[in-house]
Amino acid sequence: MYIMLDTSKSSVGQSGDFVTIIDERSGKKFRLAIMRGTMGSPVVDISRLQSEMGLYTYDPGYGMTGSCSSDITFIDGEKGVLMHRGYDIGELAEQSDYLEVCYLLLNGELPARAEKESFTATIKYHTMLHDQMQYFFRGFRRDAHPMAVMVAVVGALSAFYHDSLDIQDEGQRKLASYRMIAKMPTIAAQVYKYTIGQPFVSPRNDLGYVENFLNMTFSVPAEGYRLRPAVIRALERIFILHADHEQNASTSTVRLAGSSGANPFACIAAGISSLWGPAHGGANEAVLNMLEEMQSASRVGEFIARAKDKQDPFRLMGFGHRVYKNYDPRATVLRSSMREVLSELGVEREPLFELALELEKIALQDKYFVERKLFPNVDYYSGILLRAMGFPRSMFTVLFALARTVGWVAQWREMVEDPLQRIGRPRQLYLGSPPRAFVPLDDR
Numbered sequence: 001m002y003i004m005l006d007t008s009k010s011s012v013g014q015s016g017d018f019v020t021i022i023d024e025r026s027g028k029k030f031r032l033a034i035m036r037g038t039m040g041s042p043v044v045d046i047s048r049l050q051s052e053m054g055l056y057t058y059d060p061g062y063g064m065t066g067s068c069s070s071d072i073t074f075i076d077g078e079k080g081v082l083m084h085r086g087y088d089i090g091e092l093a094e095q096s097d098y099l100e101v102c103y104l105l106l107n108g109e110l111p112a113r114a115e116k117e118s119f120t121a122t123i124k125y126h127t128m129l130h131d132q133m134q135y136f137f138r139g140f141r142r143d144a145h146p147m148a149v150m151v152a153v154v155g156a157l158s159a160f161y162h163d164s165l166d167i168q169d170e171g172q173r174k175l176a177s178y179r180m181i182a183k184m185p186t187i188a189a190q191v192y193k194y195t196i197g198q199p200f201v202s203p204r205n206d207l208g209y210v211e212n213f214l215n216m217t218f219s220v221p222a223e224g225y226r227l228r229p230a231v232i233r234a235l236e237r238i239f240i241l242h243a244d245h246e247q248n249a250s251t252s253t254v255r256l257a258g259s260s261g262a263n264p265f266a267c268i269a270a271g272i273s274s275l276w277g278p279a280h281g282g283a284n285e286a287v288l289n290m291l292e293e294m295q296s297a298s299r300v301g302e303f304i305a306r307a308k309d310k311q312d313p314f315r316l317m318g319f320g321h322r323v324y325k326n327y328d329p330r331a332t333v334l335r336s337s338m339r340e341v342l343s344e345l346g347v348e349r350e351p352l353f354e355l356a357l358e359l360e361k362i363a364l365q366d367k368y369f370v371e372r373k374l375f376p377n378v379d380y381y382s383g384i385l386l387r388a389m390g391f392p393r394s395m396f397t398v399l400f401a402l403a404r405t406v407g408w409v410a411q412w413r414e415m416v417e418d419p420l421q422r423i424g425r426p427r428q429l430y431l432g433s434p435p436r437a438f439v440p441l442d443d444r
């Protein structure tokens with residue numbers, strides 16, 4: 001079997017060239033249309049490969065598979081570019097705010113002033129949780145990991161908000177999206193309060209999105225929380241940087257769960273489960289554990305040697321990415337703002353940041369990392385920043401889930417509204433036993 005480029009142009013719609021695949025044994029040929037998006041690599045349409053050639057494709061980890069078409073986010077991994085609806089992530093992080101980015105992801109355009117005010121008011125209207133939900137929290141052990149509680153509480157939203165479960169109803173889809181974006185800060189803060197044994201703090205609609213979250217997380221009935229502009233700005237930036245990231249593992253999980261027609265709260269709970277793993281959103285927690293274990297720059301060489309040793313499962317956490325073969329642009333923003341934020345927070349010297357810089361410097365000069373194009377990803381610096389703001393590391397992935405909710409919701413809505421959408425159902429290369437006769441128990 002081989003594939004050759006056929007230079008004849010397709011006459012159909014937006015397809016450009018074709019590739020022709022030829023079965024060398026039978027000589028059978030089939031032309032596959034090449035589809036081109038606005039930017040990025042073209043893709044080969046294989047949807048008729050099975051019916052024409054009796055073949056499926058084999059792509060473990062889906063690294064070569066475009067699972068959908070999307071208008072939301074574009075990544076050029078070779079150049080280290082990330083854009084939402086055509087806007088560069090660096091510009092959004094510098095000049096926009098989180099709710100504006102939420103609006104952009106959901107609606108495709110930046111909001112005009114009146115649209116922004118109306119969207120902000122809608123989100124504020126939905127910040128509270130059904131009162132009955134406090135009893136749901138109480139069923140958990142206090143020492144549960146916050147992600148374990150969050151995934152359950154988000155899944156349970158479908159038991160409390162019956163008027164936003166009908167995915168065929170556009171109004172209900174929108175309502176579910178607004179509820180999710182509005183309630184995630186309340187859930188995240190309550191998860192935290194529950195696990196440290198403090199009473200829940202109600203949302204305050206006189207505060208902005210980020211301020212309200214900080215207040216619910218860190219204030220107590222006996223004492224308010226001093227909202228510092230530097231902390232608000234830094235967290236706002238972290239939320240923007242995590243808002244969406246194309247078809248990553250958790251977003252694909254949301255789409256796959258949603259493709260069966262499952263309700264939006266259940267789909268987001270599935271996304272949170274996927275995010276929890278250390279190869280995905282759990283890496284920011286793992287980075288801090290790694291740096292603390294390392295303790296001093298004198299041990300950098302030892303950790304790099306372990307990361308390179310194929311007999312050792314250890315990996316340099318916060319390094320490498322399926323798509324970025326260059327510096328993750330989100331890590332660039334975090335790295336460049338780190339010193340400014342730390343000094344505004346009154347942290348003169350953060351030893352873990354200095355250690356992270358040293359580790360990065362040495363890794364980026366090492367042949368192993370250079371050859372494999374392994375660069376720091378967003379998780380490499382976010383944990384250090386969150387720690388400086390006072391968040392315990394068990395909350396890092398919870399914050400990631402909070403910020404990513406809008407991306408999941410936008411991608412879920414895009415999928416439900418896509419007329420070509422079908423249930424997600426990959427195939428397999430079966431390597432098990434051929435047919436054999438059943439052996440009765442006494443004969444085994």
Ligand code: ACO
Binds near residue numbers: 061308315
């Ligand atoms: N440390 C050491 N070696 C690494 C690392 C690393 N962090 N990441 C990749 N490699 C090596 C692999 O061992 C492999 O080497 P080989 O070619 O000799 O076999 C090569 O680089 C390619 O790696 P893959 O595992 O094929 O890359 P994949 O795209 O499957 O995985 C992933 C990407 C999961 C992010 C990986 O780089 C990793 O585990 N990194 C550490 C965890 C991490 O930081 N995750 C956060 C990702 S960003 C996010 O989710 C927000």
